Amino acid sequence: MPSAKTPAFTTLPRESPDEAILEAFDRDGAVIISDLLNETSxxxxxxxxxxxxxxxxxQCVTALASKSPTIVNEVLLSSQLNRLLTARMSKTTTIWHGEELLTNTSRPYLSASVVFEAAPGxxxxxxxxxxxxYFVDHPLDIPVEIWALIALDDSxxxxxxxxxxxxxxxxxxxxxxxxxxxxxxxSGMKRGDCFLLHGSMIHRGGENSSTSLRRTLGVSWAQGHMRQEENQFLNVSKEVAMKLDEKTQRLIGYRMNAPFGGWYELRDPITYLQPEDKVDKTMRDFLEKEIDEQNVV
Structure with missing residues (x-):
């Protein structure tokens, strides 16, 4: 196990130049941006x-883009966060298409959004x-994922x-x-501070030894090319997907990949297609073993 906590992450004012924030992020693997959200927000x-x-x-709340206009406007559409994400996650390639040379850029897109809580103790x-x-080989030249973890309570x-x-x-x-x-x-953080985290940094959610609930708003972005070529979820309607056998449902994307890729409401997305009375609604933050799809009938 690591030794006692002695160093601290760099904290920079929100008004800091992008270059200063990125310098700390590149060096340490994370940086705290103070006061990204104010008390009113x-x-x-x-x-x-x-x-x-x-x-x-x-409790946990997911799918935040559909539930909080303030999160959309002040986090997902934050010009500062999007500049930082673009600077570190965009990837441009040049390819031949017949006799034409084409340049394409993969830009980050939303991967996960959740408010999660740590109870006292x-x-x-x-x-x-x-x-x-994402099953990547470390170290990476370009982050495959970046998280913004915003304190909704002092910590x-x-x-x-x-x-x-x-x-x-x-x-x-x-x-x-x-x-x-x-x-x-x-990470000593005030309410509204943002912890910008490189997906490859080795870290953990800290303990809560206080007597109060502690809330965190977490939003992550992934590299834009990490997706299906054909969007099965849009091309195969829910009504049609529900009539397919479970093996086919999982094949087109209604499955989690261990340790925790592709969740829906923090559970296996196959539950989206199941009758309400048969759904296991247990929320998890880690899938300890792969679902044995070979034995799914």
Whole structure:
């Protein structure tokens, strides 16, 4: 296990030049942008998502683009975040098409959006990399995934533990990583601060040793070319998909890929096609083993 938390992530004002934010991000694998959201916006988001500020039990809210106009306008459409994402995730290639030379650019697009909560006394997560769901070989030249994790409550030493702990510069490591002997950097964050995370950084959600619920707004983007060539979900209607056998349903995309790629409401997307009374609605944040599709009939 890593040694005690001693270093800290770099925190920069929201007004900082993009170059300064990217320099810290490239060096450490993450950077904190202060005050990305203000108090008014956070309170509106909680209201739009029907989240009780005084609640003590955990819940998760997904599909945020359909539920919170404020998240859409101030996070998904944030000009600052989109500049930073484009600078680090866009990929341009030049290809021959017959006798014509074509230049194409893959730009980042929304991958996941969720508000998740840590109840009082919740332990820290195991260390992990978010981009493991994409089966990439580390280290990467270009991030395959970037997360913006925004504190909806204060976190830090005085507020019951950090929201995120991580190993500085671990996004540059290969596959055979060993956290032993490395210090964990902690993230003391105010409400509204944004933790911009390289998907390859080794990190964990921090413990909550406070007596209050702690909420985090998480949004991730992936490289734009990582998708089906033909969009099966639009070309095969739900009504038609429900009539297919389960093996075919999973083949066209209604499945999760371990450790947690392709979830729907934090569960297996096959449940979207199942009768309401047969759906397992258990929300998870990790799939411990691959679904055995060979035995699906």
């Amino acid at each position: 956070i309170n509106v988001i909680l209201k739009e998502l029907n989240l009780d500020p005084t609640a003590t039990s955990e 919740k332990a820290a997560q195991p260390l992990h990399r978010h981009d493991d769901i 830090g030493v005085g507020e019951g533990g950090s929201m995120i702990d991580g190993i500085l510069e671990s996004h540059k490591w290969g596959e055979e990583w060993d956290p032993a002997g490395h210090s964990l950097a902690s």
